[in-house]
Amino acid sequence: MAKPIKSAASNRPTSRDERPDRLIERGHHDMGGLPAGRVEPSEHDYAEWERRVDALMVLLSGVKGAPPRMSVDELRKNIEALGPEAYDSMSYYERWVTSITQTMIQRGVITTDELGRKMEEIRKRREDACKK
Amino acid sequence: MQEVAGAGGGQYATHYTAVAARFAQGDRVRVRDSAPLGHIRTPFYIRGHVGVIERYCGAFPNPEELAQMRDGLPAQPLYRVRFLETEVWPDYAGRAHDTIDIEIFQHWLERAK
Numbered sequence: 001m002a003k004p005i006k007s008a009a010s011n012r013p014t015s016r017d018e019r020p021d022r023l024i025e026r027g028h029h030d031m032g033g034l035p036a037g038r039v040e041p042s043e044h045d046y047a048e049w050e051r052r053v054d055a056l057m058v059l060l061s062g063v064k065g066a067p068p069r070m071s072v073d074e075l076r077k078n079i080e081a082l083g084p085e086a087y088d089s090m091s092y093y094e095r096w097v098t099s100i101t102q103t104m105i106q107r108g109v110i111t112t113d114e115l116g117r118k119m120e121e122i123r124k125r126r127e128d129a130c131k132k
Numbered sequence: 133m134q135e136v137a138g139a140g141g142g143q144y145a146t147h148y149t150a151v152a153a154r155f156a157q158g159d160r161v162r163v164r165d166s167a168p169l170g171h172i173r174t175p176f177y178i179r180g181h182v183g184v185i186e187r188y189c190g191a192f193p194n195p196e197e198l199a200q201m202r203d204g205l206p207a208q209p210l211y212r213v214r215f216l217e218t219e220v221w222p223d224y225a226g227r228a229h230d231t232i233d234i235e236i237f238q239h240w241l242e243r244a245k
Contacts, residue, residue: 021167022167023167023169024167024169025167025176026167026176027172027176030172030175030176032175032176032177033176033177033221071198071199071201073171073195073196073198073199073204074198074199074201076171076195076199077170077171077199077200080171106201107201
């Protein structure tokens with residue numbers, strides 16, 4: 001992990017021998033203040049699937065009195081639960097769709113088995129379409 | 133415990149059963165230097181630092197509980213807390229009076245001398 005810039009917070013002991021009350025000192029996602037280089041703003045458009053993921057989250061959050069299926073806090077929790085490698089390599093909406101899917105499994109809206117079979121079905125459909 | 137209804141003092145109207153607000157504008161508070169597990173909305177870099185209550189924002193369901201599929205009630209008072217950049221980052225190169233505002237829930241704050 002990159003060394004934090006000097007701050008009172010970074011002077012705190014971080015080993016578990018010194019602070020046995022702390023299991024995970026700092027979550028990988030909680031990177032405020034760590035060196036990250038310059039911010040390069042750029043214009044970009046969204047892919048159709050990204051718009052759909054955004055819309056899906058709006059619908060699942062409960063719009064116009066519909067019962068919410070998940071909270072934005074669950075979205076955050078399951079994004080933060082990604083391994084550091086996945087967190088860094090995924091794009092913004094890839095993290096969202098992974099987290100939404102995890103939440104739907106946790107809430108019992110879909111099962112792991114249903115998800116696996118559906119993904120397999122779609123893969124086969126795409127393969128068949130490519131053969132034609 | 134108090135019922136925070138309508139324009140219950142905060143910036144946003146809320147109507148949840150809420151924990152009573154312990155701090156007022158101008159109070160000096162220290163952010164708890166804690167590292168529990170779960171979803172945490174208090175940034176790592178601000179834990180342990182001392183700031184001043186800039187305003188009471190209202191009471192909101194606790195996001196740490198909402199993240200675990202519970203209702204987050206009673207609602208926790210949320211404050212906008214103002215910190216001196218030079219206190220947070222000792223090597224801060226900007227102006228001495230620059231500040232950073234962070235919204236922090238009451239259960240992460242304790243009174244500072």
